[in-house]
């Protein structure tokens with residue numbers, strides 16, 4: 001198909017989060033002239049989620065969340081309008097309100113939903129945090145609360161615990177694993193976070209879980225301990241919203257399988273963002289990335305591929321994310337484990353980078369309050385650097401120069 005033909009395609013995007021919005025805006029910017037429809041299950045215009053567990057809990061500023069101050073030019077946004085089925089033969093999307101939308105290119109950007117502990121699901125004090133509506137409800141409850149209990153010691157739970165402390169609400173975190181951030185950060189970083197949050201007054205219970213929460217706020221842990229909580233937030237990970245895809249026969253397993261061009265196994269059907277499962281460029285495993293940068297990067301790559309298929313490049317950015325936990329900015333790229341590690345900077349100073357290598361190649365960079373070094377080292381990681389621990393950890397290493405050398409090699 002020539003570029004001119006694809007420019008006129010009818011594109012329907014299911015899911016109006018960061019990834020869906022990114023595809024729509026990218027297509028328009030790159031000159032796609034055919035109709036674009038962006039379908040959102042939520043009643044809101046596209047907004048950004050990271051502030052929901054951070055600044056939004058303090059200032060409640062909803063305008064600051066919007067992904068675009070103005071509606072996207074000539075994009076039909078249907079908010080509060082879930083898609084309920086895909087007809088791949090007829091190339092139609094079935095909407096809940098009975099309408100059927102035809103497409104030439106279909107993009108699935110349906111994101112994820114929080115996992116819940118079944119034993120806690122019906123308690124009126126228990127909630128999760130994914131949407132603006134969740135964040136509004138949590139903010140309202142925190143305003144009247146003095147004790148927050150967070151189940152899950154991952155990034156969102158720790159961000160919330162830090163926010164609650166800032167709001168004068170005592171936070172307790174209960175984590176089932178032996179350490180914090182078990183899936184998303186190296187052990188040494190997790191230990192630093194543990195010490196930091198404890199020093200700020202957050203109570204943290206490792207290797208424990210919450211078995212019940214009474215309507216009066218009494219929470220029972222599996223070791224028999226009882227805690228009192230006004231609000232309980234469960235942050236134990238997410239599940240992919242891949243039900244539409246699965247029902248239509250698109251390959252998925254808690255995440256829609258895509259290649260570097262965001263293609264599914266069905267011609268003309270693409271998927272982007274948290275809902276996808278793709279090959280991790282460093283581990284080689286099929287993984288869900290669940291990060292802002294992945295949603296944005298895949299969306300931009302797909303828009304480019306749809307407008308100019310002949311020159312399209314696969315999306316292969318080294319995965320990375322950030323997490324603001326009170327006064328700490330954590331940034332992690334690549335893998336969380338290697339066979340060798342080195343520190344750049346001193347953890348006691350509050351600003352440092354943990355570098356990790358596997359078989360002589362840089363495989364992971366994790367920074368605490370060291371954004372400049374992180375951004376340079378992330379580029380070395382992406383370039384497949386084999387520079388040694390001695391070189392990269394040296395306090396006088398000129399990282400900018402090393403990046404330039406690596407990129408011109």
Ligand SMILES: Cc1cc2nc3c(=O)[nH]c(=O)nc-3n(C[C@H](O)[C@H](O)[C@H](O)COP(=O)(O)OP(=O)(O)OC[C@H]3O[C@@H](n4cnc5c(N)ncnc54)[C@H](O)[C@@H]3O)c2cc1C
Nearest residue numbers: 015017018019041049050082083111273274290291292321
């Ligand atoms: C509280 C919070 C804090 C975060 N903080 C960070 C951070 O600090 N750093 C970071 O890197 N990442 C962070 N993230 C992750 C980041 O926000 C996500 O990776 C990103 O939002 C993924 O975008 P997405 O468009 O793929 O999915 P989503 O943002 O989940 O959007 C998917 C949209 O699709 C809609 N949808 C689902 N099914 C249908 C349907 N059938 N029909 C129509 N619409 C449908 C959903 O309602 C949703 O609005 C955070 C996430 C949360 C929830």
